[in-house]
Amino acid sequence: MAAENIKHAFFCAVITLIIAYPILGLNLIPSGAVVSLEGADGSTIAAIIAAAVVVFLFQLFRDSIMARLGFLSRVNPLSGREPMPQHKRARLESWLLTGIIVLALFWPFFVSRGSVDLATLVLIYIMLALGLNVVVGLAGLLDLGYVAFYAVGAYTFALLSQYTGISFWMSLPIGACLAALFGLVLGFPVLRLRGDYLAIVTLGFGEIIRILLNNWTHLTGGPNGIGGIPEPTLFGMEFGRRIKEEGNTSFHETFGIAYASEHKVIFLYLIALVLAVITALVIRRFMRMPVGRAWEALREDEIAARSLGLSRTAVKLSAFTIGAFFAGFAGTVFASKQGFISPESFVFLESAIILAIVVLGGMGSQIGVILAAIAVTILPELAREFSDYRMLVFGAAMVLMMVWRPQGLLPMRRIHIELKDQG
Amino acid sequence: MLEVKNLSMRFGGLLAVDQVSVDVQEHEIVSIIGPNGAGKTTVFNCISGFYKPTGGQILFEGKEIQGKPDYRISRMGMVRTFQHVRLFGNMTVVENLLVAQHRHVNTNLLAGLLKTPDYRAREKRSLDRARYWLNRVGLLDMANREAGNLAYGQQRRLEIARCMVTEPKLLMLDEPAAGLNPAETRELDQLIVSLKEDYHVSVLLIEHDMSLVMGISDRINVISQGRPLASGKPEEIRQNDDVIKAYLGEA
């Protein structure tokens, strides 16, 4: 046992050296037309060796360290608490949600432009995570290519506005429906696959869409992306200083106020807020409808569900399509917010982050997912001081979280339908 | 209404079911009995579409159904229970019954989102049907409990209620009395007879409890090691020498 441990720890340390040395210890120095290779200085080498030693020690004593970490979950004061009765919890939840929404409505008028911009991004992630939550949390399908549908939504708006001059409001349903259509078409052949296979195929699909966007240069502009995507208008009022589209009026002139660049940002934020609230409400409603119960039944016991006449493909497809629909929604808002999109925005990391939000929040739980979306989007911003290491900090936070609370921030508690007394 | 002709099912080298024929007429309780591992559950799995039979023919109301997907067969009006109870354990008892009625509620997403009057009416009807059947199997008090927390006998009854809310024509029960005490078995006995008498459902039953089988079956099919051994009325089976040797004698 001990010998086994030492061997394993030694192996891990060697791997660390093999990986870390070329990455950190060797530098490429461009000098004119030639590139020369240079070893790093002593301190870096020392750091690499120190890292290997740390890995060695950690692996050697891993069992006892992990046991210590597991102890953390016992420190958690909330872990042993009695669950609240359902009606009390539902009431508390709806009060909390109403409060948050009211706060969110007024908040942007008192903070900086940058904060509002970040908050819009958070809302986009909330929409994405709520959509993916349907697929992963409720229907139990591991989708690693969710970002593809986000891309479809964003590119639909970008392309339509470029080629046909369509407005944001027209494009919103079109983008969402097109993304849903993609979900339907992809899901149909793929959803017979189970677990891991499904994950791999969806991962592949996400990459295919990105590569397609990258290479279909004459349509999508390839890696250069598409710019000049218009902002949303309010009943034909534009928020820019000068009117771009003929027939539109400008917001600040109509209301006779001075032009301020904040208006545009706040307006976009409010749109994202409304759409995120709609997303949450619609999905909440779905959860109590026959579709929602079918997702759950199929996840709990597929054989029993099928014996009652539920078609596996149809039920999974509905979850996949609905999830894709909301990704398309989010994509349209994203394109409009950025004004410029390129395949860079739709890499696998994006899918991974959205999935991380769902898992961190507690699969299936809407409030948990919303909190996690806020945390995951804002934390890296706060951790900017750590610059290069912020992804590392992010990763460490995730690992700790999973040790501390593997079921997520706020694990899903089902909203039961109750049979009332004879009514 | 159900006719199984020369059904065979092979798993690799093992011929689990060999040329078995069973038929169920309307308003009839037909039992399949046989020693452990005889292939009874496999016959059920073939009929309900979980397995694709390797030979033979299955007709339901004159239509061939072998190899059709399981959910289609269930929708035609043939619903089954399982040897090991399969409930949706995290859902409440009512919700288990609502899942089963998914086709009775409007499946149109928009109607559900907007809560149209038609949708509400359907939803109410399915709740009423659930309430009726819960009352019928004596589980009304448990309606809002999680199904996984019920006692074993209650879970068995819930599984039958869950089949009944789909309004089947043929109910297939796989060892419904397994694990029940004598009092519960007697109740089950009455329930099954009442399903036939009052709700006009035919029943295909797999059971080991001889007194139950002999008491309520109109006809019995005996299979042993995948092969048909005998079939006929209960009294004929009781006197059949082959059956006594192969099955009753062993017990």
Ligand SMILES: Nc1ncnc2c1ncn2[C@@H]1O[C@H](COP(=O)(O)OP(=O)(O)OP(=O)(O)O)[C@@H](O)[C@H]1O
């Ligand atoms: N999916 C399968 N793959 C391989 N062999 C199987 C499969 N299902 C059943 N068998 C085999 O088929 C034979 C019949 O099994 P079956 O479950 O139908 O018996 P049974 O009559 O229901 O028995 P019991 O009374 O114990 O429930 C057994 O030998 C079993 O091992």
Ligand SMILES: [Mg+2]
């Ligand atoms: Mg069996």
